[in-house]
Amino acid sequence: MRIMVAMSGGVDSSVVAGLLAEQGHDVIGATLQLYDHGAAVQKKGACCAGQDIHDARDVADRLGIPHYVLDRESRFRDAVIGDFADSYARGETPIPCVRCNQTVKFQDLVALARDLGCDALATGHYARRVEGPGGPELHRAADPARDQSYFLFATTREQLGFARFPLGDMPDKAAVRREAARLGLAVAEKADSQDICFVPTGRYHDLVAKLRPEAAQAGEIVDTAGRVLGQHQGMARYTVGQARGLGLPGDAGLRVAALDAGRRRIVVAPAASIPVAEVPVAEVNWLMDPPAAPFRAEAKFRAREVPQPVTAEWDAASGRLLVRPDTPVISAPGQGCVLYDGDRVLCGGFIRATRAPVVDAEAPAA
Amino acid sequence: MNLYLDANATEPLRPEARAAAIAAMDLPGNPSSVHADGRAARRVLEEARARVAARFGAQARDVVFTSGGTEANAMAIAALGRGRRVLVGATEHPAVMRAAGDATAIPVLGDGRLDLGALDSALASGGPALLCLMVANNETGVIHPVAEAAAICWRHGALLHLDGVQAAGRMVLDFPALGAETMAISGHKLGAPKGAGALLLRPGLDLAPLLAGGGQERGRRGGTEALPAIAGLGAAAAAADPAAAARLAFLRDAIEAGLGLPVAGAGAPRLPNTSCVALPGASAETQVIALDLAGMRVSAGAACSSGKVARSPVLEAMGLEELAGEAIRISLPWNAPEDTAARFLAAHAEMRARLARQG
Structure with a gap:
């Protein structure tokens, strides 16, 4: 089968490309150029392509598969970086990796893959796609430490049908690195990426200050x-x-x-x-048929958190999901709330503001 | 069955150039050495110079070998631009644009040709100037009105540098008749190995070197000459007969007629081998990849070291913004097979059908 692999230049997606090529698939590597790397690291005259793009190309070359670099700078600027700054300006805590998966990766790459006659799009995400009775389901990865299902909550059922996550069953990262070494990939020992890719300096505030000065x-x-x-x-x-x-x-x-x-x-x-008893969630993406009645589930309110038991209620008319944790939770507007049934992702959406910001006190008496 | 259709990026190696380059590789001497081996190398160098000169009607002593077109352009602009205002055509190649720095861009008309009226006004004021103009454009193949531009420059006392990289070997180029100070050419665009080019100088003109080095090339370009590449350039220049390139126009016309799509610069005189054709609604990137997967090597926009497909600034300069992201460049090589059009049209039709299905 002809499969497009989204290759970031890191070890995970490199192994995906290697494994699929080894299995005899007709693999096409695609690397997204999302931002001007030279500008992001603030080095004058540096190439717009970061080292990761060169690494991806080297891996594809080693594997003998065609590889293309896709210029998605303007799309990424609008859909992800702009949203990131806007979200801060709204008083939220954004989660750009979800927006990127939702737009640049699973909308645009899926469309391109279909245009090129591909049967699937594979990525290096740690998650599992399971064929269920009602169609493909999204499940947590075998390795709980690496599980990225939270970041994939906005993947639609149709996109999920086209997606493949070959690393979902890997027991741990060490196993992935061993595969990379076995496949002879130079990235086998490459460090994991950290933080938000387009702010390599880690100074989000500076970026927000530039794009939305009022928020800074x-x-x-x-x-x-x-x-x-x-x-x-x-x-x-x-x-x-x-x-x-x-x-x-x-x-x-x-x-x-x-x-x-x-x-x-x-x-x-x-x-x-600070913890709240009720979390409103909007822009909900359902990976099951939405239940009409309140239902029990486990929920994550941020990426690094153990799921906790909740009761959730879907209001189809308003498109809002109301999540009531058994024990009040700290929830930050802008972050994702993802509901699980065991390993399976049921749905996910973006947390909206909970409390009325402030009782507007009268001018305090002197 | 693969089909190489990216000649404007680089031409396939000509057998004559290959033979000359290999023979030169076996010569032990340095052309600057006094002894017999040095003289043997020098002989090959000078023969290549004579062949390049002959192809473009120049004098052998006015041919300066460089590392390629980029260096030849940079050398001319650095030397001639000193103390002058630099003007460039709006669709020049980055090799010229970046060497010219913050030059004034002279717009092009909708068909891609230089706006001569705008050139005239730009030169009417502002002191001594240098115009850098490509003879033919790399993306569209559009041929600029060089003689007219030269006449305008002459009237205003401005100098003219020509970038002949794409035109060389594909149309008749009689350098002395063009009225320019200098003209850059590139070996690999003629079918020579990559790594050599030349700057042709008007008789009597002497230019300061970019690299002084050991005073090679009559002090105009230091550094031991890349003899294999230069020997290949000489052989390719001799073999690249514009009369033979004319056959490519039939193939190109058959492709354009078969596609029935918008062609950039269709109304202007163009190189016989180049077609910049848009498929409305389909990104150039998707087309290039889809055709590559089908064995058709075409390109789009400006090349970048990252390999990404960028929007075409050339088409934007022509006012074809809407086509800029949807046009691909088909550039036929000197050895394009006779069934090129039929094979390309079949691959293109298959791609178009699939894109239509995906909506």
Whole structure:
């Protein structure tokens, strides 16, 4: 079968290409050029292509498969980087990897693969695609430490039908590296990628400041009654539940409870009061037929978190999913909420703001 | 069955060039050495120079060998541009654009040819100038009105440098008749091995070197000459007869007629081997990949070291923004087989049918 492999230049997708080629498939390597690497590392005159693109090309060459570099800079800028900054400007904590999977990878690459007569698109994600009675299902990877199913929640059922995740059954990363070495791939020992790819410096705040200056401006830190407790240096530095960087005198056990973008305020509250009993979720992607009645599931409210038991209720009319954890959780608007039944992903969406930011206190009496 | 249709990127090696390059590789001497082996190498070098000169009607002593077209363009622009305002055609190759720095771009008309009126106005004020103009465009094959541009330059006392890289071997180029100071050519675009080019100089013109080195090339280009590539260039120049290239126009016309699609610069005189053709609604990137998978080697837009397919600035300069992302370049090599059109049209039709099915 003719399969397109999304090759990032890392060890995972390289092994995917190698394994599929070894199995005798007609493999086509595709590497997305998503941003100007030279500009991202702020090195004048550096090539727009990062080392990863060269690595992907070397791997494809070694495997003897055709390989193409796809210029998706403008698409990525609009769909992912722009959304990232906008999300911060709305007082959210964005999750750009989901947006990238949702747009550049599983919309655009699937379309290209179909145009090229491919039967499937394979990626190096750690997740499993299982043929169920009702069609393909998305499951957690065999290796819980590597599982990336959370980041794939926005993959539609149709896209899932076309997708392949050959690493989903790998017991661990070491096994993947052994495969890479066995296949003679130079990337076998390459370090894992870290952080958000388009901010290699890790300074998100600087990028947000450039794209959405208003989100980077200083503002007030207030408590839930609206009393001003201090100043912050830009909303993009904060997320719900955060204790660091508030600079409050004595640090009275206060944490970020909400980000009030409209007034550029960080709302703080005692740590114990941050968890919420109800999380509204929008832009929900269903990987099963949505149940009409409230149902039990386990949910992750951020990427690095153990799923916890919840009751969820789908309101088809408003397109909202209301998730009620058995025990209140810290949830940050903009992050994903993904519902599981055991290993299976049932659905996922983006968390919306929960609480009314602040009771607008009357001007505090002097 | 693969079909190489990317001659404007590089021409397949001509057998005459291959033989000459291999023979030169076996020569032990350095052309600058005094002894017999040096003289033997020198003889090969000078023979190549004479053949290049003969192809373009130049004097052998006015041919300076370089590492390729990029260096030949850079050398001319660095030397002639000193103390002058540099103007470039809007569709010049990056080799010229980047050597010219922040030059003034003279627009092209919708058919891709230089806007002579705009050139005239640009030269009317502003002091001594240098115009850098390609004889024929790499993406569209459109041939610029070089003689007219030269006359305008002459009237305003401006100098003219020509980039003859794509035109060389594909149309008659009589350098002295073109009225330019200098013209750059590239060996591998003539069917020679990669790694050599030449800058032709107007008789009597002497240029400062980019690389002084040991004073080779009469002090105009330092560094031991790349003899195998240069010998290949000489042989390719002799073999690249524009009269033979004319046969490619029949193949090209058959392809364009068979496709029935918009062709960039269709109304202008063009090189016989080049067709820049758009498939509306299909990205150039998808077309290049789909055709490659079908064995058809075409290209699109500007090449980048990353290998990505970028939008074509040439088509944008022609006001064809909507086609810029949808056009591919078919450039027929000197040895294109006679059934080229039929085979390409079959592959193209198959691609088109699949794209239509996917909607």
